[in-house]
Amino acid sequence: MAAAALRPAAIQLVPASSLHVSRPVWWLESRFHFSFADYFDRERMNFGALRVVNDDLVKGGAGFGTHPHRDAEIFSYVLDGRLTHADSMGNRESLGRGGVQYMSAGSGVTHSEENDHEETCRFIQVWLTPAARGLEPQYGSSTHERGARHNRLLQILAGTGPPPDWPGLAAAGTRPPPRLHADTNVVVSESDGGVAHALTLGPARQAYLLCMEGALTANGQRLGARDAARVSGDGAAPAALEVAALGERAHFLVVEMAQPPGG
Template sequence: MPAPGAASVRHIPAEKLAVSKPTWWLESRFHFSFADYHNPSNTNFGALRVVNDDLVKPKAGFGAHPHRDAEIYSYVLQGELSHKDSMGNYESLGRGCVQYMSAGTGVTHAEMNDGDKTCRFLQVWITPDRRGHEPQYGSSSYDKADRHNKLLHILGGTGAVPAWPGLQKGRCITLHQDANVFVSENDAGVQHDITLGAGRQAYLVCMEGSLTVATGESETHMKQRDAAELVADKKPDYLSLKAGSEGAHFMLIEMKQGK
């Protein structure tokens, strides 16, 4: 077996993210082309199509609208996010919860902040492995202890789950794609050492706090809302994720290279 190498890291500072046009109820930061932000050179990262960091004011939100052929999930950071869809599902989810919908052949849903405080959540879209899946819905609720100083596996896919140290198996919802999603909320100085498999890549978002990504002799320092594209070479690549002085709450989306 060849010796592991150092993964390549492309840092995306928060100030480089596109911000939605001003409106009274919504502020969104777009990691990829979306809505009024169109950049032909920034449309996806492999199967990852959308990462939006949304702030929704109380008693407002996204009214009923259709989707199809997309794996869509939301991870709540503050406040509460209510989901209602044409399949008859309705629930309100708080911090650390994940809500997943496979739009498949078509579904209509609404996402609202019915609470009294601003709701912040990350919404992510992943391109499915084929068109025409049957629509489905799922959600999981977690306490801080589930992700505290450990990697919590919140969504799985059609491929294998990486055998990383400290991995906590969650109540996983299955994506129609070879991808895995992990979250972790860490105290200052906590470090996770992981290996990206050959032909794999990952998208990292520092949702809260700060984080250092070390690979080989290179270090990338990330602050709140920064992102990074991590790509392995033709052999497994090592990297470490270390929480900064204020701790770090991050999401890591691991997937095969290419669509």
């Protein structure tokens, strides 16, 4: 007997036009997907463990000076230019396109994120709520050439649970990806137009899909550059999500995570 077809995952679009654009200083332009800094929207406080998704443009010779964090899992994914991270644990590193900088703030840490080059730096910064408070702070990073994510799914961060069972999902190089203190997995792809990926959500799982560059469809719904979608599965059974690149390409990021009780 043939297996029953999976129910399609539910898609709630988050258009780029609905994002809050913040320009607090001359060198920064940010787009906030969730309530942050000078932006408050009761309907956009979080999505499961996901607390912050900011699309940041930082001009050359400027950036976020040293400031504190605690009890947050924070990572940045670089799209253009170079981003330099430095922290109170003694880490300092500058990464370019495809680079991932991850910091678990835990019991408390200070860090800076600056663009000490001439070209404007664009990066996506994501904050997640950790599974426990007061953890020991840590830093991790990885760099990925385009080939590692070209027409394939590349896992850049792992979590406390198993990786999703997605066809063609590749680990980030020869080393395991840095591990988040949350039941969350982070996957990217830069796919040519016409390439499709099956991203089945397991029972009680959900995902936040961000089209960073280009355009794609998610279960037939179109997302352009900077559009996002909240993707919800079935609480008791797997749900199907097909992501297909449109036009020349689509560069997208997926944060897959546990679905809170009750949806």
